[in-house]
Amino acid sequence: MLDSAVIEVRAGNGGHGIVSFIKEAMLPRGGPGGGDGGHGGDVILIADPAINTLTKFHWQPHFIAKNGGRGDGHHRNGPKADTVEVKVPIGTEVWIWEDGEDKELIGDLSLAGQRMIVAEGGRGGWGNAHFVTATHQEPLLAEAGGDGEIRRVRLNLKLLADVGLIGMPNAGKSSILTAISAARPKVADYPFTTLEPVLGVVEHGPQAFVAVDIPGLIEGAHQGIGLGDEFLKHVQRTRVLVHVVDGSEDDVPGRIRAINDEISKFDSELAKKPQILAINKLDLDEVSVLKDEIEESLKDFDGLHQEVFFVSAATYDGLEELKTAMFHLLQSTHDQEEAVTEVPIDEIPVLRPVVRKSTDVVIREPGGELRIVHPKAVRLAKGSNLETWEARLQFQRRLEQLKVTKALKNAGIETGDTVLVGQWEFDWD
Ligand SMILES: Nc1nc2c(ncn2[C@@H]2O[C@H](COP(=O)(O)OP(=O)(O)OP(=O)(O)O)[C@@H](O)[C@H]2O)c(=O)[nH]1
Ligand SMILES: [Mg+2]
Incomplete structure (x- = not known):
């Protein structure tokens, strides 16, 4: 009788931005031409008057959107992945489902056509063209795409009768x-x-x-x-x-x-x-x-x-x-x-669950090392080859701009300490 279903929604990851150069006089490597990654696919719920029950979700509880495409040379951006649209009955409540119980109500689709982004796709990473500065005309940095959201939610249908x-x-x-x-x-x-x-x-x-x-x-x-x-x-x-x-x-x-x-x-x-x-x-x-x-x-x-x-x-x-x-x-x-309630569809606000993103910039690992967790810095580290001295220098400049350096200093970093970011490990100097 109680119409309810637990589903898992996985948005796509953003595509990676890339490092690439276009031949240019004066610059040995050339001008930066690395395209951006495409946005990962969102999973959205749409209230559809033609759907009356949540029964179908008992058979199909998984909804997975594709990842965004990676960028390419000559400023070619990766394609954005398609949105996965999930039709639900009008009157569907959306609850965060954790440890077998409702944690928080994140949406209530009460109007025909109302949409809710239930899992947001990751942002496409920036290609190296975004990282030109006065001092670095040949940027060696690019960003990895952001992670798509993954959620388990319980759909609960409240409208049962007239x-x-x-x-x-x-x-x-x-x-x-x-x-x-x-x-x-x-x-x-x-x-x-x-x-x-x-x-x-x-x-x-x-x-x-x-x-x-x-x-x-x-x-x-x-x-x-x-x-x-x-x-x-x-x-x-x-x-x-x-x-x-x-x-x-x-x-x-x-x-x-x-x-x-x-x-x-x-x-x-x-x-x-x-x-x-x-x-x-x-x-x-x-x-x-x-x-x-x-x-x-x-x-x-x-x-x-x-x-x-x-x-x-x-x-x-x-x-x-x-x-x-x-x-x-x-x-x-x-x-x-x-x-x-007869509001034109484009005037019905799209519901977006509030995500409480961590505001940490630097955390201390159990082994005592400092790890940079600032999302932009992490994406940059994941998307760049930091093996060369030149790329590391550019990365450090970005850390300064992102105020990560300051946070490291506040956390008590000293010369020679190990710093972790993404898959990389440095000695601080
Ligand atoms: N004489 C008479 N008896 C009625 C009438 N309507 C219901 N009853 C009787 O009243 C009793 C309760 O009826 P239900 O329909 O089960 O009542 P309900 O409101 O659904 O009760 P709950 O489910 O317990 O809340 C039964 O014995 C019915 O036969 C009526 O119009 N006349
Ligand atoms: Mg009764």
């Missing part, structure tokens, strides 16, 4: 769903019969909508009492609520208020959803006889509902009217939502 049936245990929620749809949830004369939400398709003329019957709510449900707040999540994305009340019990307004309190405490947005009151069990004498009295008691009652219907799931009395009211309310909220 209409949510809420109410106290034993009110007749499952009986009503049974009467208006083909769903057959268990019905019994004791509280907490329904243990899992049940969906039913309700036909209304040529159209249809989906209703969800959830376990009964009691005081404290928002804190997990009874069958817990887990089930209240299922009603969060329904558009209309039908609040079912057992008309044969005492203090109808008091019980309505208790349920409204629970849903408001759980999520104040739930209290704003259009609500229809369905006073059930009209076939019982104590309800039909007291109908006027109940109506009277609800007149000055400050509830969350817009309309009240007296129904009987046993005799079907009033259910046709209830169905029509649900349908109309759905239509009007749909029209309103359409008016608000």
Whole structure:
């Protein structure tokens, strides 16, 4: 019932920039002409109204984008790798999944066409043409491409139904769903019969909508009492609520208020959803006889509902009217939502998870050596051949510009100490 899937997304690495020269008078090697690497492919999620479930992800949980191409001579840049597009249903939440549990909500795709970069491709490395300086006309440095992001995320689908049936245990929620749809949830004369939400398709003329019957709510449900707040999540994305009340019990307004309190405490947005009151069990004498009295008691009652219907799931009395009211309310909220959410695709912001990049520049290795971890310096070291004295000199200039030298000094470096960066090892002088 809970539609959810854990997937792994791997963006492509950026292509390497290269060191290359073009023949030029005055310069022995020539002018720098090393092209840049291409951007690694992103993996993006797109909310698609044509997709309704996350089932396909159980069969295909891996999405891998290609690496960017490496640069070439004569300023030719490597090609950017294609984006991998993953279609998900509208209403998909994206959670970082670590050690078998949700760590952090990083996205919520709630609008049709909304996009989220779930794993960003690595930046293409710069070719040596970028590293010309007044003193170094023949740069021997180039950058390696950046690493693509790798993530495990849990997709969680919140939108389950158009209409949510809420109410106290034993009110007749499952009986009503049974009467208006083909769903057959268990019905019994004791509280907490329904243990899992049940969906039913309700036909209304040529159209249809989906209703969800959830376990009964009691005081404290928002804190997990009874069958817990887990089930209240299922009603969060329904558009209309039908609040079912057992008309044969005492203090109808008091019980309505208790349920409204629970849903408001759980999520104040739930209290704003259009609500229809369905006073059930009209076939019982104590309800039909007291109908006027109940109506009277609800007149000055400050509830969350817009309309009240007296129904009987046993005799079907009033259910046709209830169905029509649900349908109309759905239509009007749909029209309103359409008016608000019909944003041109290019105006919907693309969601990007916040990445907490390390701000370390230099770290101390267990063996006591200092390692440079500044991302730009590392990419440069990985992309360059630092075997020659000349290239090392140019690299040291860059370290100064990147303020890495200063960080090394702050870390207490002394002449002769070993410095590590990427795959290289130097003696500091
Ligand atoms: N007489 C009469 N009994 C009803 C009516 N609707 C439901 N009942 C009875 O009320 C009891 C509870 O009905 P359910 O539909 O299981 O109630 P529920 O709200 O789904 O209950 P939980 O799943 O426990 O929260 C059952 O014994 C039903 O037969 C009705 O309209 N008239
Ligand atoms: Mg039930």
